Amino acid sequence: MSEAVIERKTYFFVWAVLLAFLGVTVGVAYIHLGWLNPVAALSIAVIKAVVIMLYFMHLRHSARLVWVFVGAGFVWLGIMFVLSLGDYLARSYLPKPTTWLP
């Protein structure tokens, strides 16, 4: 029914790539990179997630309407993170009131 059947060897290749990235992410975690450690870990996680979605979840050959809905899910996730962190991380920027009203 779905016109594009992804070939079997593609699935094995994708699986090997995912396991390779797993090795890389564990290895990088033991190298001291400071603030780059979380950045590296999250970048690899994003790459793995995109690969899984494109191939295992067939997104690559899905209707473009599906892409819009998947994109919407991540856009709303982004809004949630940006607005919430914009609040919490910026709280220390403002001086605390020195006296409290009773």
Added chain:
Amino acid sequence: MDLTVAHQFDDAEQQQEASTLGMWIFLATEILFFGGMFLGYTIYRAMYPQEFAAASRHLDVVFGTVNTAVLLCSSLTMALGVYSAQLGSRRMLALFLGLTMLLGAVFLGIKFYEYYQKYEVGLIPCAGFTWAGPNPNQTSLFFVFYFIMTGMHALHMVIGLGLMTVLVLLTRRGRFTPSYYTPVELGGLYWHFVDIVWVFLFPLLYLIDRSS
């Protein structure tokens, strides 16, 4: 007349596209459901970085890595299951669904053994939490997030195993053909999504504070 096409659809392809779209809409709500927990984790990690780092180093990287590999393998067998359904190979479909369930069960087994280890050393919040280091209250927050996030993920795995059981039964009854295997496709989408959640949980909980 094709009995597998409901009357509101033009053809089987349109029906499958509608089902796939519906599944992705559900998965978008799941992104936000897990996203809320990831957000809470991010905020508290930013608030208590030292405590979260110290707590994170008490997780077992070997178990975490093995479990990630197990889950990635289960995603492969799931994808091969859908592939077998597309080719109409009922025997291979049942085999790959069974393998997927087996790997899922292995994941849960390792996960619960990890939970048991945490229980033994008293790292479960509200159940005899003991922490020798500084700031036990802030440190216990990390474990609150750890247990709720991995617990929610494990619950999704259990639900996934239930879905796989249904798919195996339907396969054995011969319900799937190359022109109709939508439940297998959608079950696969769910399984891969749960895999993706773990792909983010693993580095954030186990890895990012290893070298600090």
